[in-house]
Amino acid sequence: MKAVVANLVSEALASLPDLAEAAAGIQAGDTIERTRDPSHGDFASNIAMRLAKPARRNPRELAAAIVEALPDNEAIAKTDIAGPGFINFTLGAAAFHAEVDAILERGVDYGRRPQRNSPKILLEFVSANPTGPLHVGHGRLAAYGATLGNLLEAMGYPVYREYYVNDAGRQMDILGVSVWLRWLEAKGTSVPFPNAGYKGDYVRDIAAEIDTAGIEVHTATAVANELPPDGEGDDQEAKALKEAYVSALIERAKELIGDAGFDRIRQQSLESIRSDIEDDLAEFGVTYDKWYSEYSLTTDGRIDAALDVLRERRMLYERDGAQWFPATDFGDEKDRVVVRDNGQKTYFASDIAYHFDKRERGFDKLIDILGADHHGYVTRVRGGLEAMGYKGEDLEVELVQFVALYRSGEKVQMSTRSGNFDTLRQLRAEVGNDAARFYYVMRSNDQHLDFDLDVAKSQTKDNPVYYVQYAHARIAAVFKTADERGIAWDERNGRSNLVLLETRQEKALMSALSRYPEIIELSANAPQTLVHYLRDLASDFHSWYNDNRFLKDAADLRDARLVLCVAVRQVIANGLDILGVSAPESM
RNA sequence: GCCCCGGUAGCUCAGUCGGAUAGAGCACCGGAUUCCUAAUCCGGGGGUCCCAUGUUCGAAUCAUGGUCGGGGCGCCA
Numbered sequence: 242m243k244a245v246v247a248n249l250v251s252e253a254l255a256s257l258p259d260l261a262e263a264a265a266g267i268q269a270g271d272t273i274e275r276t277r278d279p280s281h282g283d284f285a286s287n288i289a290m291r292l293a294k295p296a297r298r299n300p301r302e303l304a305a306a307i308v309e310a311l312p313d314n315e316a317i318a319k320t321d322i323a324g325p326g327f328i329n330f331t332l333g334a335a336a337f338h339a340e341v342d343a344i345l346e347r348g349v350d351y352g353r354r355p356q357r358n359s360p361k362i363l364l365e366f367v368s369a370n371p372t373g374p375l376h377v378g379h380g381r382l383a384a385y386g387a388t389l390g391n392l393l394e395a396m397g398y399p400v401y402r403e404y405y406v407n408d409a410g411r412q413m414d415i416l417g418v419s420v421w422l423r424w425l426e427a428k429g430t431s432v433p434f435p436n437a438g439y440k441g442d443y444v445r446d447i448a449a450e451i452d453t454a455g456i457e458v459h460t461a462t463a464v465a466n467e468l469p470p471d472g473e474g475d476d477q478e479a480k481a482l483k484e485a486y487v488s489a490l491i492e493r494a495k496e497l498i499g500d501a502g503f504d505r506i507r508q509q510s511l512e513s514i515r516s517d518i519e520d521d522l523a524e525f526g527v528t529y530d531k532w533y534s535e536y537s538l539t540t541d542g543r544i545d546a547a548l549d550v551l552r553e554r555r556m557l558y559e560r561d562g563a564q565w566f567p568a569t570d571f572g573d574e575k576d577r578v579v580v581r582d583n584g585q586k587t588y589f590a591s592d593i594a595y596h597f598d599k600r601e602r603g604f605d606k607l608i609d610i611l612g613a614d615h616h617g618y619v620t621r622v623r624g625g626l627e628a629m630g631y632k633g634e635d636l637e638v639e640l641v642q643f644v645a646l647y648r649s650g651e652k653v654q655m656s657t658r659s660g661n662f663d664t665l666r667q668l669r670a671e672v673g674n675d676a677a678r679f680y681y682v683m684r685s686n687d688q689h690l691d692f693d694l695d696v697a698k699s700q701t702k703d704n705p706v707y708y709v710q711y712a713h714a715r716i717a718a719v720f721k722t723a724d725e726r727g728i729a730w731d732e733r734n735g736r737s738n739l740v741l742l743e744t745r746q747e748k749a750l751m752s753a754l755s756r757y758p759e760i761i762e763l764s765a766n767a768p769q770t771l772v773h774y775l776r777d778l779a780s781d782f783h784s785w786y787n788d789n790r791f792l793k794d795a796a797d798l799r800d801a802r803l804v805l806c807v808a809v810r811q812v813i814a815n816g817l818d819i820l821g822v823s824a825p826e827s828m
Numbered sequence: 829g830c831c832c833c834g835g836u837a838g839c840u841c842a843g844u845c846g847g848a849u850a851g852a853g854c855a856c857c858g859g860a861u862u863c864c865u866a867a868u869c870c871g872g873g874g875g876u877c878c879c880a881u882g883u884u885c886g887a888a889u890c891a892u893g894g895u896c897g898g899g900g901c902g903c904c905a
Contacts, residue, residue, distance in 0.1 A: 326885090
């Protein structure tokens, strides 16, 4: 709908050659916005004000010239020049009726753009280490990523969703040793559990379920003999001690049960947690096209291949026995090691190889959704892409701020390692998937999120998710009642009588409905926009609903109002579907 | 010390590449139901848009400098 106005302005400009120079670089569509105040019409353009300076002419005079040059169009009922030089467009009722028709005809596709082939988008999100269940912070990444993916698909882009599984490296060894120790405990062998280990109860659960056939149970003496002391506290010294202690235990495990035995425990532990995460997310309505193994980068030689590319392009150098990537050339604050002096590749090396691989697989645009604590990696990963010949802009990183959980007015403490955390699964059980999906994307991604459990789980009017769902359920109830009373709805008759919808509320509702395609576009850059829109639309509906008894109206008006009901129901359902929230028939 | 994010009503937050009189929910006060769901609606009070300077016809929005709060700055992952 906005495009109609934009085209008219564009044509008017084209017919005014003396403004061509001043208008260079200005897209007519960018000057058009919805008005906030109905007395300003439906759309406004500030183009005259923007042209005033380069054209050295009075903005109101310019506006008059542009209005004069506007081609005739039946959609526009009126144009006004107002304020310092705004051009206000009032659309005719027929334009809104046509939009209602479009909603009924296109149904679930209303608001969606035609499919296109490019750019192919690879959306990576969550990618939490498989060392324990997802916590509520990951939930925000999941909900945000899933919604963004849906929005990008609604915009017509091909979207491929990927979870990067950090299944290589030291954290996996620590997980393995944690499970091994809990398994030993269950067999009666107890040694001091490392402070750097994973202490959650799930570790015991995994220890109980994995296949340990052929793995020998050792005595506490054998396990703990001549181990260094564990660290206590959070200072530097204590941290070093903790790391040393857990490292010694890992070595001890490998000595006692062999590399193969330890590897079996580690792999089963990893797979247990990974599949648990997958189930958790699937229940949350979040699914992936691929679970991408970091470890596979090593076994397939893709890390070495990526490093070779860097080497060929002279983007690696050696210093102090290590291989360095000159990240400062790409704006980072210091150069970064990719291969340590002991020959081990760093996490950063995997990251470079993974992002290189994404691009090599033919994805044009890479979107990473990361926790805000990862912002330091953005520059160097982008630098890696550039160093390998791709454009830095190919990678877009969305940083999502933290989640703080509140229960009974108090902040809930979260920590994976201490085992004293609130998991996503607990949250879903407590507030429900719908409320969780809705609340997680209600705030801008760069805003900290205070998640109030008491409000989210309350089934009262305080809870915005129910407010929107209730609008949908109410419409379903109208049709159910009509059915029970034997009132037939004649859709065709309704559509030919939309002119009867002329109250202030009905006009506001139709205007709100017609905004939906624009909202989808805006939401693709800021998903919270969709949440706020749905709340506003529901509000417009509830207000209208409260003042009318549709089923008591005369047939023509009743049919027309039911058409509007169906259109509202459709748009709410489409919006909720993108958010991953259900649209109930009754509540 | 450097980097990222935020500061808008009592609280939680929106605010469209800068636009007209800065909005919503909650909370508070008052009202509406013989009715298709009151999980609703209608009305009301509420503002130093953190501070300063600058750019502009026009700044909550952009720039610079402060200030307060959160996070990040390893040959860890």
